[in-house]
Amino acid sequence: MSATRGDSPTAMWIVPHTHWDREWYEPHDVFRARLVRMIDGLLNLLEHEEAYRFTLDGQAAAFEDYLVLRPQNRERLSAAVARGQLAVGPFLILLDEFCCDGETTVRNLELGIRACRTLGGEMRVGYLPDMFGHAAQMPQILRGFGLADAALWRGVPAAVDRDAFCWRALDGSQVRVEYLWDGYGSALTLFDSPGKLDRLVADYLHTNTGRFDGRSPAGMYGTDHMEPRPDLLDAVRAHNARCPDAVMTVATLGQVVASREHDPQALDDLPLVVGEMRSHALGNILPGVLSARTNLKKAMAGAERALTTAERLDVAVGGPSRTALLERGWRLVVESSAHDSVTGCGADTTAEQVLTRLHVAAHAAAGAVDVALPTLARVGGPGELVAFNQSGWARRVQGETVLDGRPEALPEGAQLLEELPTVIGDETIPAEHVRRVLRRIHGQELFGGRIRGWSFPAPTELVFEVARSGGDAFDPDDFTVELDRRLAAAPDDRPWRVLTVAQPSCRVLVAGHAQGTAAVALGSDAGGIDHPVRVGERSMSNDLVRVDIDDDGLVSIEDLLNGRVIRRALAIVDEGDRGDSYNFGPVAGDRVDAAVATRVEVQERGPLRGRILVRRIYRLPQGLSTDRSTRSGPTQDQVIDTRIELREGERFVRVRTFLVNGVGNHRLRLHVPTFDRDLEGSVSAGQYGVTRRGRTSEDGWGEYPLPTYPATRFVHAGGVAVHTDRLTEYEIVTPPDGGAVRGTGADGEDGTQRPDEIAITLVRAVDLMSVNVHPLRDEPAGAQIPVPGAQYLGVRVETDLAVDLSCPRWDDSQIVRHSDLFHYEPVLVPGAVQTDAEVVESGGGTGEAEPVGSVVTTCGRVALESLRRVNDGVVEARFVNYHHHAEPLRARMWGRWDRTDLSGDVLEAGVDPWSLTVPASSIITLRSTAVAGAVDVEE
16 A cells, blocks of 8 residues: 555655545536546546556445546546545535435445445545535434544534544434544645755654654645645655655555554544534634525425435335335435525526426425325215325324315314305307317316316307316217217307306315324314314414414414413514625624514415414615725615414414515514524434534634524524524524613513524525635635626525423423424325225225325324335334433334435334334434235224
């Protein structure tokens, strides 16, 4: 392996590499063209120089992208891996760990390791060189794939003063970290100055000797999109000949890590870091990427949720596997998770491509659901709505459908949303064109309904009767013959009236109870309602929660079971932003928090669902002054709608904000009061763990540590939880005296108590990818490239969240279950009309189809995170205990299950899911050969 003379000990490792941002300030295929040129040259170099080593950035996508255009070079790549010259993987993509959820990270490693093994094997190091901070559960995920080592740079706290440390996940899993304390280009400056290499290496080793504890440091020789240096080995050999006491060895990162001590005692001797790493002390973490281009974060979460749903439905209905389609979707999601992709800190063209890719991933999920719907539809009959509950928890589910009949004939428990018109077409058509109506009829379908009859009430009048569900048989030949006969008999000069009428029907909301990952028919037998919703002109209640709306649109929310209430909630606060896609840049004295007009409108009055719309108009400056120090330009009216929703039986309030952004360079946030002042911090859930955070972040590098943080499932502070449906940036803030954002909590009706608030970012609009001079950052994060698309001018932005007062202390509550119920809306399909053959196929001898049974019903407080079919008909279920104490799994699951690691290797055979205890903050995976679509057996 050594590129040095004889057996001289290595004083310093040199690790040639490239950090290949797959897309960033240029879109993917522009960078791919450069990648092909780089790897072409690399292969020639590796084949010419036996001692050369190269690390291909820890992501398999680099060689996969190359092989799309150079498929003939696969064997050359494989040979380089086999010779130990080229290190690849283990990830598919160098992700941003906070902009996607935990399951995407798992699929990333699955795909990356699988791809690397087609070339001969992956580098056994969790290489995370340029992520903008690191998630708390990453060591547990790496360990789940048998990876005992990581290598990284950003986010490490100041207490780490050596070149290695022990990183411990929330469950206690540990990895050894090769700390890239001087970045992933630490050796670049050693070779930059001709003739100075010997002195620079000696100075480097002398100056930093205290970091190494006798270890040879790893000098990373590479940077963004860097091509391998052909004469590197010549320079190293010459140096080693001149300086035998400071020998350098060229190696891959995997070879360096393999040379380190790995026994548990060695880990105990290293500095210890527990949980997430988001310190600014030793490197910039660029936290503004959490709120740049929020629609990318929404699309990422939507695609993840859609694929998770499709996989669970695939297991429940059984039949031919849809795994290939779903894996295509997951790959697109993983590709989009790159740290310069979903983060939104690239060029507009890159953001457009990422958004499209995420939409296509969701389309793949929709396709998998679509082909499963006929089986799902057989659970219900005509006039019923079938709902598939993808949550592991049993729950009440709701869905909108159309039922025949007038409002007074609706079944008990259904909520009228709209009485539909009975006349859906009324036209006057010249006689010579009447026959064209035949072109509108597709089989038995007309205007979205099924033709159930037709008539000619007058010589030049035709009436179609359609049914929105069901309908009698329609014979197009009979109709055509009769139409031609009538046309021949009617006067040629008189126009015809053509009516299309439907029987009376209503769009309604129906509900029912679903057991775990199972389907239930809703509709004609909706039954009674527990905790129905009652709506006044400015209030709603379901006997569990009450909502009252003030004249200015702010909201009081009360949990009626524990008597806790917050007031003046859902304030909107707008501020200027002179920063960029990487960091928020405040503008002094520019806060806007009072609406100039407010309107409150009741949209739905219960009993299943109540909705009230609050429309507020704010007057905002259009942009920044020329020197970017103040907001300027004429003001513009910004309309912001907030829909407040309460459902029967739910103990939290759903909130949706939507706006079309009309101004630039600003940050718009929604505020939710807590119950406490002077909060020490918050907790938030995401990436398979719950992290505690303080009110401040560690300073020390070149970036002011704004205490804005990520939340993917929920954030909890001061006894209040806010559930989120995507990555959301939040901050705990203390409101200023006066103004619309004052909150009083449970006490202090006079306003003397002003509790801290949770501020949720809705929009952060900026005009530059990176600014050269930033008020809160010493150095640029990239090039100063205009990104007008990041201003979001004219873009519709929707944000969904829920406010939950039922969990004063998050760790002994139902907060995880509530976040899951908020997260997932059921899959809906109208019940099917079954033929005799379908009844026989489904096993129903009496005309009733077998139910789509629950594969998993979670009865405890451990969340089902993934349920899918993997190879050879195996069903895999993954669970996460978010709590910081052990919890019983309490899952009813049909069949025999083994506990495995994340790669599928069996850890314990024949476990009982019901009695299994899940340790604190642990991810557990179970696999079974159970038949998909198995019926849950009630105890």
